[in-house]
Amino acid sequence: MTASKDSAPLGQFIRAHRERLSPEQAGLPPGQRRRAKGLRREEVAALCDISTTWLTWIEQGRTQSVSAPTLARLAEALRLTAAERDYLFNLAGLKDPEPEWRGPSEQAKALLKQATAHIDSPAYVLDAEWRAVAWNPPAQRLFRDWLGRPDASRSLLDFIFLAPEARSFIDQWAERAGRIVAELRADLSPRLNQPAVAAMIAALEATSPEFRQYWQQQDVQGREGGSRVFHHPSAGRIEHQQITLKLAQAPEYKLVMLL
Numbered sequence: 001m002t003a004s005k006d007s008a009p010l011g012q013f014i015r016a017h018r019e020r021l022s023p024e025q026a027g028l029p030p031g032q033r034r035r036a037k038g039l040r041r042e043e044v045a046a047l048c049d050i051s052t053t054w055l056t057w058i059e060q061g062r063t064q065s066v067s068a069p070t071l072a073r074l075a076e077a078l079r080l081t082a083a084e085r086d087y088l089f090n091l092a093g094l095k096d097p098e099p100e101w102r103g104p105s106e107q108a109k110a111l112l113k114q115a116t117a118h119i120d121s122p123a124y125v126l127d128a129e130w131r132a133v134a135w136n137p138p139a140q141r142l143f144r145d146w147l148g149r150p151d152a153s154r155s156l157l158d159f160i161f162l163a164p165e166a167r168s169f170i171d172q173w174a175e176r177a178g179r180i181v182a183e184l185r186a187d188l189s190p191r192l193n194q195p196a197v198a199a200m201i202a203a204l205e206a207t208s209p210e211f212r213q214y215w216q217q218q219d220v221q222g223r224e225g226g227s228r229v230f231h232h233p234s235a236g237r238i239e240h241q242q243i244t245l246k247l248a249q250a251p252e253y254k255l256v257m258l259l
Helices: 008-020 041-048 052-059 068-077 082-092 106-117 137-142 156-162 165-169 173-191 195-207 209-216
Strands: 123-126 132-135 226-232 236-247 250-258
Touching: 008 052, 008 082, 041 052, 041 068, 068 082, 106 123, 106 132, 106 236, 106 250, 123 137, 156 165, 156 173, 156 195, 156 209, 165 173, 165 226, 173 209, 195 209
Parallel strands: none
Antiparallel strands: 123 132, 123 250, 226 236, 236 250
């Protein structure tokens, strides 16, 4: 795949970051006294395994045929931050082949734990593998067989597919379970090849025939809110409107509120 948008802003962005990067920051020897600011084109081209002419054309906006792998090498050579790398690929109209996985943020987790305590309706926080890492008392009362039992798995997927109580608790379980798997595939798409994710999927396929059936259907859906109906053992039928939020600094966490 190659870039399809106007390449002038892309070239300007690359040139600006090349000119502000020192040889030491790029892992190169200082060399002789320099006239130009930052790195020379030939230095960046060598780091990216492309020709100096090709880099010149990119910077001058004379080509729209920049590939995603070339952009990835440029991002690495120019020591771009995660936000800068995202911006680079957005300018080119391309999908990052290897988006940076930031990993869990303990500070973000602590912040979200505080947030759930101030929410009156059921609220819980899921990590990247859909395990609950924080929840409030209303969520604990609603999901008593998931969040209310100290011996229960905190994985939402384990609860839905492995806990017998979930099938009577979740209204129209089969339909919701299929949608959950489609949402999971979309959510995990950048990390499906990571060992931890692959192991989680394999374990669920081995223990739940329904999960294996839904996963093999290859359905993909975005995570959407809307009505959620539950059949609580003591409170009876309960309907909520679900909304899911992500923290900008830690998109691996999802704050789910049932209003």
